[in-house]
Amino acid sequence: MKKDLKTQITKLEMRIFCNFLFILFSCAALLILLPHIFEKSYADDTLQKVKKPVFAGSFYPAERNQLEKRLDIYLKAASTQTKRTASHIFGLISPHAGYDYSGQVAAYAYNQIKDRDYKTVIIIGPSHQVPFRGISIYPVGSWETPLGTVQVDNKTAKTLMDNCNAIKVYPAAFAREHSLEVQLPFLQKTLKSFKIVPLAVGFIEKDDYKRLSDALLRLLEQNPKDILFVASSDMSHYHSYNKASQMDRVTLKYIEHLDVDRLFENLQNGNCELCGAPGVITLMMMASKLNAHVKTLNYANSGDVTGDKNRVVGYGATAFMYADKNDNELSLKEQKTLLTIARKTLEEFISNGNIPKFDIKEGQLLEKRGVFVTLKKHDELRGCIGYIMPIEPLYKAVIEMTISSSTKDPRFLPVSKKELKDISIEISALTPLMPVENPNQIEVGKHGLYITRGSRSGLLLPQVATENKWNRDEFLSQTCRKAGLPQNAWNEKGTKTYTFTAQIFSE
Numbered sequence: 001m002k003k004d005l006k007t008q009i010t011k012l013e014m015r016i017f018c019n020f021l022f023i024l025f026s027c028a029a030l031l032i033l034l035p036h037i038f039e040k041s042y043a044d045d046t047l048q049k050v051k052k053p054v055f056a057g058s059f060y061p062a063e064r065n066q067l068e069k070r071l072d073i074y075l076k077a078a079s080t081q082t083k084r085t086a087s088h089i090f091g092l093i094s095p096h097a098g099y100d101y102s103g104q105v106a107a108y109a110y111n112q113i114k115d116r117d118y119k120t121v122i123i124i125g126p127s128h129q130v131p132f133r134g135i136s137i138y139p140v141g142s143w144e145t146p147l148g149t150v151q152v153d154n155k156t157a158k159t160l161m162d163n164c165n166a167i168k169v170y171p172a173a174f175a176r177e178h179s180l181e182v183q184l185p186f187l188q189k190t191l192k193s194f195k196i197v198p199l200a201v202g203f204i205e206k207d208d209y210k211r212l213s214d215a216l217l218r219l220l221e222q223n224p225k226d227i228l229f230v231a232s233s234d235m236s237h238y239h240s241y242n243k244a245s246q247m248d249r250v251t252l253k254y255i256e257h258l259d260v261d262r263l264f265e266n267l268q269n270g271n272c273e274l275c276g277a278p279g280v281i282t283l284m285m286m287a288s289k290l291n292a293h294v295k296t297l298n299y300a301n302s303g304d305v306t307g308d309k310n311r312v313v314g315y316g317a318t319a320f321m322y323a324d325k326n327d328n329e330l331s332l333k334e335q336k337t338l339l340t341i342a343r344k345t346l347e348e349f350i351s352n353g354n355i356p357k358f359d360i361k362e363g364q365l366l367e368k369r370g371v372f373v374t375l376k377k378h379d380e381l382r383g384c385i386g387y388i389m390p391i392e393p394l395y396k397a398v399i400e401m402t403i404s405s406s407t408k409d410p411r412f413l414p415v416s417k418k419e420l421k422d423i424s425i426e427i428s429a430l431t432p433l434m435p436v437e438n439p440n441q442i443e444v445g446k447h448g449l450y451i452t453r454g455s456r457s458g459l460l461l462p463q464v465a466t467e468n469k470w471n472r473d474e475f476l477s478q479t480c481r482k483a484g485l486p487q488n489a490w491n492e493k494g495t496k497t498y499t500f501t502a503q504i505f506s507e
Contacts, residue, residue: 047171049141055178056146059098060185064146070099071189074107075114082297083443084112090220090292091229091283091320093255094186096125096179096276101302102234102315108298109317110186118228120153121187122160122197122216124279125179125232132202135212135278136170137161143181143196147188153195156219156227160197164215166208173200179232179276187230194228201278206264209278213285220286231283233276235314241303246379247272248314252296253506255280255318258288258332273314287320291332295319330364330429335505337365338398342373342425343507345402350415355403358395365395370430370500372461373401375415377422383409388433388450388459388500398427426506428461433498439490442472447499449479451490458483462502 056062061070092109095102127136139157142149161167174180180198187194204212220227235251236244251272254263260281266272274280287294297317303309330338341358348354360366371394372386383405387397402425406415415423433450436442442449448462458479465475476497477487489495 047138047141047169050149051138051141051143051174053143053145053181054176055181059178059182060103061099062146067146067185068189070103071107071185074099074104075111075189077104078107078111078298079114082108082111082445084114085295085319085321087293087321088225089113089116089319089321090224090227090290091231091287093231093233093276093280093283093316093318094183095234095315095317096182096232097234097302097313097315099182101305101313102300105298105300105315105317106183106186107317109319110190112297112319113228114190115192117225118191118194119223119226120156120195120197121191121228121230122156122199122219123180123183123230123232124199124201124276124282125177125183126276126278127173127177127200127202128179128275129176130170130173130200130202132170132173134170134202134204135164135167135208136173136200136202137167138171138174138198138200139169143184143198145181145184145188147185150184150188151195153197156195157197159219160215163218164211166204166211167199167215170200170202173202174198183230183232199279204278209281209285212278213282213289216282217286217289220290229279229283229286229320231276231279233274233280235316236273236301237275237313238311241301241309241312244301244303244312244314245299248299248301248316249379252299252316252318255284256294256296257505258284258292258294260284260288283320290322293321295321330503330505334364335427335503338395338427338429339425339505339507341395342398342402342427345399346375346406346415346423346425347420349403350406350417350420355399358399360393360395366393368392369394369397370432371397371401372428372430372502373398373405374426374428374461375405376424376426377419379424382415382419382423383412385409386428386430388430390432394429424507426504428463428502428504431501433500436497436499439472439476439497442475442499444470444472444475446501448502449475450498450500451476451479451483451485451495452498453483453485453489453492453495456483456485458485461504463504 061067089112094106094109137157140152140154142151177200235248267277297319299316301312301314303312344356348356368390370387370390375383385404386401444465450459460479476490480487480489490497
């Protein structure tokens with residue numbers, strides 16, 4: 001009896017094992033065949049000549065006048081808060097949730113390109129609905145929204161397919177993909193005449209990022225001012241408000257620093273989240289080769305709109321632009337050198353009281369500049385002290401202010417050795433102070449403020465206003481408060497107000 005039971009159990013185990021192998025091999029076969037399931041020729045019936053809008057009436061208004069009115073409101077708000085850059089923008093990161101949630105953030109990106117001339121816009125979005133391997137392109141026809149029809153740039157689409165073997169035609173990927181469609185009304189509202197090349201990205205290997213970025217770079221080299229790339233992506237999903245904000249700040253920092261490796265690593269381990277990561281990473285890889293400049297224009301999450309801060313989705317707007325370098329701007333190499341100097345100084349001084357020596361012989365690091373060194377611990381302020389005036393060569397000022405921020409900020413105890421691993425460093429290199437004759441000259445997000453009256457003075461860096469989401473008057477009032485003056489003192493006789501700009505970079 002026991003032997004029969006043992007035999008039955010063995011047979012049952014074998015059947016379970018065989019079923020497991022069948023499922024395993026079926027899944028493997030499906031993954032191999034998936035691209036071929038969706039791949040079609042140009043003539044495929046499912047590739048519509050005019051792709052009708054699917055998300056009008058849900059993600060954005062379906063009626064033309066309502067849609068235009070909504071876009072006008074968003075763009076006007078963005079234009080009053082952020083100055084448009086004079087640099088040529090070749091890429092944007094824009095969110096793709098419903099306009100009620102992320103439309104205002106997206107407007108910060110599109111406000112930067114309003115009325116500029118681009119012949120072709122290549123939109124790169126993730127495939128949310130259809131799983132496949134590779135990159136799908138919509139190579140012919142046109143796309144329609146309530147604002148009209150936009151033609152596909154079939155010539156550019158063919159060139160891309162010829163130059164990148166990861167790009168194929170999978171029509172099903174576009175059937176219900178909102179990440180691409182929601183970008184079109186903003187483009188139609190801000191640009192005069194343009195064509196599009198929609199790309200939906202499925203599962204791709206790391207090598208495919210390079211293939212795609214190289215193919216897009218070749219296009220850009222041939223038409224440096226005519227092509228705009230839009231990476232469609234939301235950020236963190238369904239965390240608490242504070243956790244999402246912290247996670248997304250780290251992600252935006254990696255993007256600004258063009259740190260592809262660290263972003264890729266943190267996306268894999270879950271410390272960062274971007275549903276449109278392929279488009280974002282591709283833009284970063286391109287920007288690195290172009291020695292481009294990246295600027296975060298705005299960040300918010302759904303909790304800022306709904307008030308529900310338990311499970312939120314993050315949204316960021318970012319611009320990639322050619323680096324029109326001015327005389328005061330530090331190169332990426334110079335920024336990294338200063339951060340290295342600050343880090344070594346902090347660790348040496350806190351650990352054993354020594355000040356390391358650095359052999360700096362040329363460049364802007366020898367020029368006298370005002371500078372602030374900010375220390376943060378788990379994204380919370382841990383110390384911040386700086387020079388307003390250009391007293392020391394920049395690299396020496398960084399050494400001195402690193403020591404002061406870690407040991408002499410009266411708001412905090414000195415940094416301890418055990419805290420070093422948790423401390424991050426931010427440097428703000430200042431331009432000379434400029435007197436303010438009219439408060440309307442002050443641009444929140446660009447300018448820092450220095451207010452003085454009698455023996456009292458106060459300074460706030462540009463990023464302080466941005467982080468606290470202050471308007472111009474609030475920024476002025478808070479700077480007065482920092483100086484120990486009445487909050488409306490900026491508007492009183494005898495008070496002097498100055499602006500400065502800062503090149504801000506961090507680890």
